[in-house]
Amino acid sequence: MRRTDRLFDIIQILRDGKLHRAQDIADRLEVSVRTIYRDMDTLVASGVPVEGERGVGYMVREQITLPPLNLTPAELKALNLGMAIVAEAADPDLKTAAESLADKIDAVLPTQVVAEADTWKFAVYPFADAARGLAHMAPIRSAIKSRQKLQLSYRRIDGVLTERTIRPLHMEYWGRVWTLTAWCELRAGFRVFRIDLIEAVSPLPELFTDEPGKRLSDYDPQG
Amino acid sequence: MRRTDRLFDIIQILRDGKLHRAQDIADRLEVSVRTIYRDMDTLVASGVPVEGERGVGYMVREQITLPPLNLTPAELKALNLGMAIVAEAADPDLKTAAESLADKIDAVLPTQVVAEADTWKFAVYPFADAARGLAHMAPIRSAIKSRQKLQLSYRRIDGVLTERTIRPLHMEYWGRVWTLTAWCELRAGFRVFRIDLIEAVSPLPELFTDEPGKRLSDYDPQG
């Protein structure tokens, strides 16, 4: 676990909020600079809010981070209700905070309407290692919202790279990986993609509308 | 990443909520039973709510799991406020849910009082791999609350096993690892322990009180 320990050390070094050069960190931890660059990749991929700037160095944006949480449906309901109430508050800062928190939670839950108990059967599980496809998530989410078709380069588990046009419907966190449920125009069927296996996404100008048989509600995971 | 893929597959197999024998999973994924047992360990260590029963098989308890979340201090405040409001609600189910959510969040944040902006400078970072010391966390938390001294077997990074009596003060999540800040009676000083490196904890009958110089507020991480 030497590497793991080093990653921990790097976080400790960075948490003073000051600038640090990769070279300095490398000297201090007695590894090569190259290794530090690789470690920074790992940290970023793991969600540590560290930022590097060429010619400058590394810094962390300070934030509070919650580890994976297991909630019951009732707790989630309480959470949503609470945010709705606070969002009505007079204090503009609190109002904004409540709204953005609600958005974050929303973003992280199945995009499906967040209420029916049935939905929770397809629950999400904590894990983490692959926040790999992180970069793709923003465009995917916005495409789901705006009902915009996507061009997808997807590397299947067997290593084959495929190109498809899809209607993105639903994102889900499986703890270890995020998945994207979509209607695939190529296969004319529902497909679930692992976001960490997506090579590239680009939004297409084409929009899509609800068509019977192509909606999320028509999708039967067991089928 | 073969192993990672298999772990994902196991979750998918288990998520039907039915019983599964290790042997069946092993056959289906074309690995040995031994490997499945090891995988189950990994899943449990990663927080997946899977349960094995001898002579029976494996099942998952269904739950909603939130991935690591980055919050601003304002968002956390909104969250706490929201839960406090909902906890006053008439509906007993909602009340209970709000209370337990508040507890969960509380349990996961620095044990230090959860309000001052300064506190957040020692933020927590998401990660995950080592939820190793998970089992120790409950006794440690309760010892912090009840101000009970702990007997600690701690394996230092250099591999040396040490025994100490400590006053547990504060737990913190660093994304990759949890840490325990404590007053160490052996060294007569503050020490930060990584919970994943703790071999064993046992609560001692002895209680401790606030003594000048031995309180969390006397601890200067930079010193």
Added chain:
DNA sequence: TTCCAACTGACAGGTTTATGTCAGTTATTG
């Protein structure tokens, strides 16, 4: 333009990790 330091890709080791096999033990059910 030059300097700086972050970044990237490739490659050859060395080390670590994962896996299967085997030989057990333990808790539960009938």
Added chain:
DNA sequence: CAATAACTGACATAAACCTGTCAGTTGGAA
């Protein structure tokens, strides 16, 4: 009691990963 299936430990081998080295490129600031 026997049967079942989860669990554990040890060990050799194979596969994956980590690391340093080297030779670049990129973007910002002076």
